[in-house]
Amino acid sequence: MLVNVKFYKIFLIGLFLLFSFNLSANEKTKIISQLKSLNSLEFTFNQIINDKTEKGSCLLEFPGKLKCEYFDDKKKELIINKKRLAITQKRYNKTYYYPISKSPFLNILYKEKLLEIVKAGEIEKENQIIKLTYLDENEINILFDRKTLDLKGWKIIDQYNNNINFSLNIVSKNDIYQKGTFKIPEIN
DSSP, rough: OOOHHHHHHHHHHHHHHHHHHHHHHHHHHHHHHHTOOOOOEEEEEEEEEEEEEEEEEEETTTTTEEEEOOSSSOEEEEETTTTTEEEEETTTTTEOOOOOOOTTTHHHHHHHHHHHHHHHSSSETTEEEEEEESSSSSEEEEEEEEOOOOOOOOEETTTOOOOOEEEEEEEEOOOOTTTTTOOOOOOO
């Protein structure tokens, strides 16, 4: 009788683990499918870098294009177009240029890299969020809505060791943007 109870407990634990793994694998498959059909996103965001909070809205187009307007007094605009990043402070008419070769943005801006992260990452469920953790040179945590499986944000450490928590709310998907939307400003 004691052997049967132990076997039954082991069987239930094994069944639970198998079921949990299947749920995670199924959610991963659904996230991958949704990402594959995604060409662009429009979203609003809250970004916390260390303890400083910034808000704004962005347009993201795969592969490698991002334009964000910050809701701040400097009227900051960030544009990434493949391999270059420009941050313009419109209030001061000043633009700063940066290479993005080492930027963690590359992991989000290229669908193939994002899919690789999802496939290789470990899923953890927290309340209404699915947290996908990927370990490479740095840890990347990508967050998805548990019900819709929409991208909700990410947590990364950038090349300057800043902790970046980026949360987003999707406004629209798969819009087509006008030519020139992601044009890097000329050097001033």
